[in-house]
Amino acid sequence: MTLTDLANPSRFLSLATRILPWLAAATALLLAIGLYLSATAPDDYQQGATVKIMFIHVPNAWLSMFVWGVMSVAALGTLVWRHPLADVAQKTAAPIGAAFTFLALVTGSLWGRPMWGTYWQWDARLTSVLILFLMYLGLMALWRAVDDPSRAARAAAVLTLVGAINIPIIKFSVDWWNTLHQPASVFRMGGSTLDRAFLIPLLVMAVGFTLLFLTLHIAAMRNEILRRRVRTLQMLQASKPRAAA
Amino acid sequence: MKLTGRGLRCERGQREVFSGLDFMVAAGEAVAVTGPNGAGKTSLLRLTAGLLALAGGSIALEGGEPDLTLPEQAHYLGHRDALKPALSVSENLSFWQDFLGGDAAETSHALSVVGLDHVAHLPAAVLSAGQRRRLSVARLLAVKRPVWLLDEPTSALDTEGQNTFAAIMTGHLAGGGLILAATHAPLDVAARELRMGAVG
Amino acid sequence: MKLTGRGLRCERGQREVFSGLDFMVAAGEAVAVTGPNGAGKTSLLRLTAGLLALAGGSIALEGGEPDLTLPEQAHYLGHRDALKPALSVSENLSFWQDFLGGDAAETSHALSVVGLDHVAHLPAAVLSAGQRRRLSVARLLAVKRPVWLLDEPTSALDTEGQNTFAAIMTGHLAGGGLILAATHAPLDVAARELRMGAVG
Amino acid sequence: MIALSALVRRDVRVALRVGGGALIGVLFFLTVVVLMPFAVGPDLALLKQLGPAILWLGALLASLLTLDRLFMADHEDGSLDVILMSRTPLELACAAKALAHWLAVGLPLIIATPVLGLLLNLDGAATGAVALTLFVGTPALTFTGMIGAALAVTLRRGGLLLAVLVLPLSIPVLIFGVAASQAAISGPLPFGTPFSILCALSLASLVIGPFAAAMSLRQGLD
Amino acid sequence: MIALSALVRRDVRVALRVGGGALIGVLFFLTVVVLMPFAVGPDLALLKQLGPAILWLGALLASLLTLDRLFMADHEDGSLDVILMSRTPLELACAAKALAHWLAVGLPLIIATPVLGLLLNLDGAATGAVALTLFVGTPALTFTGMIGAALAVTLRRGGLLLAVLVLPLSIPVLIFGVAASQAAISGPLPFGTPFSILCALSLASLVIGPFAAAMSLRQGLD
Amino acid sequence: MTPLGPYASFIVTSYALVAAVIAVLIGWVMVDYRRQKARLHDLEASGVTRRSGRSAAKIS
Ligand code: HEM
Ligand SMILES: Nc1ncnc2c1ncn2[C@@H]1O[C@H](COP(=O)(O)OP(=O)(O)OP(=O)(O)O)[C@@H](O)[C@H]1O
């Protein structure tokens, strides 16, 4: 790493350290408000109290896609500008995105059981989220499998960008595929027709979860930068055994 | 024609191999890169061939064809010999000739110069170590390129093969080509030496 | 101890490489197998190592351990270096030590003799050509065997590495070992020459 | 052009000699089709229903089993270095290599389809339709799989990791390939819709595959 | 014994580092299971019926994708020469290599079975039974596949040819594996009969595999 | 707070799960931070410094 390269991560570190407490506080506040609003929200006339699952399910589902978008931007940063921060952003977003996707899947199936009578259905949306989850896991496996981080970053970037094209295609193809075999009996609720009593808690929760992602991501990026410094120093130590002793 | 590198820095796997290296090779000149194992000779050749990303500095070829990059005007002869065992000797050579844009009439001439004409029809899998090396040398002859980057080119060659190769290099230099060769043995042609230091 | 071959015939891919070859190596003696590319030097070493089936003749080791075969008492150092890129330098060496039944205490000593102790923890994938060769030489030191069959052992080694290897060979010969080495360069230890003729 | 056709010819030749010839591809396909009844049980109606799925899985398998060494072999023997240094744009060279792979592995499968059609009790028209979907769809499998093959070089990793990374990319092709074949065999849905989407997917992969592979190879320089 | 355990440890280590770790095996299995509905359609009843077949196909695929380089890699880097010259009998060395392969590839799949059981709607007892059949059957896949891996060295061929040679050998394992799992899940046939035949097949392959592989490797000297 | 009705267990489970996963994420980030800082301090204590001469563990 050259001096100019180090400069940016260093500036990022100091910036992160300054804004992280504020971000964390804002996240906690919004999530608390959101939790209160969702606890006091009325029951849906059709779904009863289970509508409460929506307030956590939908933000997680949105974030699962949003995080892939963040990774795609970072991937461009890796490939086009070769910015070391982009590598770090890519790597640290993957596990967080996988966690959100996992939550979307689990809360979805927990909602599906009372609503549809089954935890799992090979429905278009569900299936494409499952594939998204698998792709997150594949990406994480890739990061773990390669010990040279810049090499892993470049491979992961190519895969992330190809995945960004592929996921909408999967969504669309699965949509089509489903109409083949199953009657469209799946319960759906249009976002636009949502009552204000549900809409406001949902939006508050969504913003809260987005802030949560930002907080976690910045903190994880800070850890990763430190980890790379440790690595560099260890390598220095290994290459000069006498100087270190 | 002149090949120059300035302030070169090489990193492999996040470790610095060398930095601040300068070199210059003029047309008709051979430079022998020497140094202990692990000094970075192979890395320098691969940087020049564009097969490794520069971590700093610049390499330029003056006086070559202006619309071609340096790697496109260079031959790189490495440890791995770019041969397919399943193809015959002549199939291997004429593939590179077609792919790199050489003159198809040269194939059999190149094979006879390196002394492989009698095995031209055999699959490359059955070649001995020296015969494989001779076949990769034939690629240098079959496709004309001014810059030759050679990594221990004479290893595995017998005495006669080394003489032949010296003659081939002399011919290339006489035709205005230039050679940058990493080597532990003497190079058998008049050459300046570029000595690289030992590293961790 | 004495290694003798009588009336050896070698066929590769249905073609005869040589026939009627005799050789003898006594304890404490080195024999350099020389000859042009494709003469059959590598083939002779592989026949002796039991890695190639004899088409005729016989090879015997007198005075070795009676219940072990010749290959089981020999080291073969070929072009391919028997290293796994994914394992570290010391993992590679200590695997062969465990597998071939050497003394585990020898590992770090062998690495320092060949000058690789400072890269012991690196994966073998990042070694330079000469460093890989040094690591395969370390196997000869880490596991004691009387017969050494070496195929161009000094290729890719720098001058210091060649000197070290000469010292290693001298030590092996002094300990009553015997060496059969194919080589194009001079062997750096007192050696008889076994010259093989050119073939088609 | 000479350069590209030379590359295609070399790769086809190597693939046929090392892989054992085009007949092996056919034999492999046959083996997979014969194997399925053992896995799912000898229920004829079920097998007929699964017919297209079996054919498509066979094609997917054939490409998975052979693609991972597409660039790795060239990397290991040093050919990739020379290809990178040539005057041919790397994207075109990648496309040529994928085309060669498809000619050596994909095409024999398609030619074998009529034989398998017999085994699966398909009539002439249906067999033709299935062969047509394979003809259009297998290039997409090759050209997306190529991205994984290039990643293998960058990562210096192979095996299951690669399969895990590549398989999700081939899901859309699989869906529309099976759907189009299904439609051709048993109806009632029209054949045209999924088939034209399959064509679109194939065309898209013909563009994206070589670019992504070349990008990955350039990034993987070492 | 030291020699053999060193070989097992080395091979497991290399497999985990190059293939990307045991978790990748699990992820691969998961991907295959998720892929199947795309091929056969999203019909839950059909998928449940095909459950054991899908799991067994996943295991077969994992071994096909990774076995072909079992001996080839050692041949190419010269390790095989040293192994042949060692004092360890070649049969035992082959068995050790196969064991290492099973530990790195087969075992993770078995551990992952419970997760997949959920996706395929299996209850606890059935999941246990399927895991048990995989535990008993996957060694047979590895040890018969090993013969093909050794033939790859002798023939200097890879790719589909190998799959064609290996697949027929694994048909019996597949039949009884699926039958036993099927019996455990849905009855009505007893679980014991196919399961004990599966055990017998595994034991036989444990003996035949190493001998055949060693014989093939000795014939392939070059 | 309105009563949760017959499907209370599903609602509670999903909220609890989300809370648990978020807690794991936060814990991972914090533990990781402490560990990296500690390792950096150890390395600096053993005399290794960055080429820039500045302290590696110091952030701002
Ligand atoms: C494992 C099961 C499930 C998964 C993976 C899943 C996934 C998703 C995704 C990705 C979205 C965002 C899509 C968008 O905004 O266009 C979403 C939104 C939504 N999901 Fe789910 N879902 C699942 C189960 C359910 C169930 C069972 C219900 C209700 C009965 C449900 C109700 C909703 C609603 C109401 C939205 C918001 C819709 C909108 O904004 O248009 N989901 N889900
Ligand atoms: N696998 C093989 N199959 C068939 N023929 C082979 C094979 N390997 C080598 N040969 C042939 O056997 C002859 C001797 O090969 P060998 O490798 O023993 O030569 P060598 O003396 O070691 O040559 P070099 O000095 O080039 O290493 C050569 O003509 C070669 O073409």
Ligand SMILES: Nc1ncnc2c1ncn2[C@@H]1O[C@H](COP(=O)(O)OP(=O)(O)OP(=O)(O)O)[C@@H](O)[C@H]1O
């Ligand atoms: N792929 C790689 N990744 C990381 N480090 C590498 C890689 N290849 C080589 N190195 C390291 O870079 C250094 C220089 O290697 P290089 O191959 O350039 O040396 P060399 O001068 O050619 O040596 P030799 O005389 O042994 O061929 C060595 O210390 C080596 O360990």
Ligand SMILES: [Mg+2]
């Ligand atoms: Mg070198």
Ligand SMILES: [Mg+2]
């Ligand atoms: Mg030789």
